[in-house]
Amino acid sequence: MQHTTEPIACIFDLDGVLVDTAVYHYKAWKQLANSLGFDFTEAQNEQLKGVNRMRSLDMILQWGGIEKSSAEKDVLAAAKNEQYVAMIQKMTVAEVLPGALDLLTALQAKGIKIALGSASKNSSLILERTELAHFFDAIVDGNSVSTSKPDPEVFLKAAELLGAEKENSVVFEDALAGVQAAIAADMMVVGIGKAENLPGAQVVINDLSEITISEIEALRTR
Known part of the structure; x- marks a missing residue:
């Protein structure tokens, strides 16, 4: 892949990736x-x-x-x-999934752009209740797209708002429709869950505690 000197951008689905809704x-x-x-x-x-x-x-x-x-x-x-x-409304930071807070903190500290790419129309409320809102440079959710995954619109819009090239964008997804959307957008995909449910993802992990920034950056060389 090209643009290996450009910084990566990370686009996260919400439900099942960052929080358990x-x-x-x-x-x-x-x-x-x-x-x-x-x-x-x-x-x-x-x-x-x-x-x-x-x-x-x-x-x-x-x-x-x-x-x-x-x-x-x-x-x-x-x-x-x-x-x-x-x-x-009753959600708390306790419902943030394992590894999410540490990874978002590390990405932000390194100056890596972060976006949300979610079908949820309640993402703002969820991010507020779980105290994650401040990590995001852009939010694209069910209120701002006209087509749902597996259409790539949500991820293409997120990359555009971040000013990121699609080949430098890494999507984190737990749903097959989301993985298919990321592939359709020509982006790299980290699947969260079971490999058999997420065909096409370059890497599949159980949760975000199982991946590092260097491993995310290395996806471009695959």
Whole structure:
């Protein structure tokens, strides 16, 4: 890859990478499904990783064999979000995932640009509650993009705001849709989770405590 002398830029997904909000999404969607007369499993919740709210609702209604009008879907999505926001209001720094704080601190100390690239429309609230907001030079989330992952828009916009070349941008993702989006953007990808769930990622780790800045920079030579 070119531009090896240029500094890298790091773009982080939020849910499942920096903080653990999956449990809150699960509880809120489960509550919604139960109110409609069917159940929603953790395995199904896994399939919603990286998927935006309305697409997630469509998938859940399909699993439940239920059809709703567009207006009814808007009401259901708003109800789910209300439940979810009530839960994340109580989030604390304790819910920052292992290694995230140390890595963000080290990147910032080295002057490496950091952006958020998330499908979440509640990212500002989550970053505020977990005291991570000050690390980010740019935030691109569900409020500022028109297409969701695996479309690369969120990561391309983040790199643009950082003034970073895409070949010098490293994405940190825990969802297949996110890895696919990073690949479509021609960026390097660090996968968080199990390798079999994240094909295409150059490196797969369990959490951010398992990677160093020098290892991130070395991705360009792969």
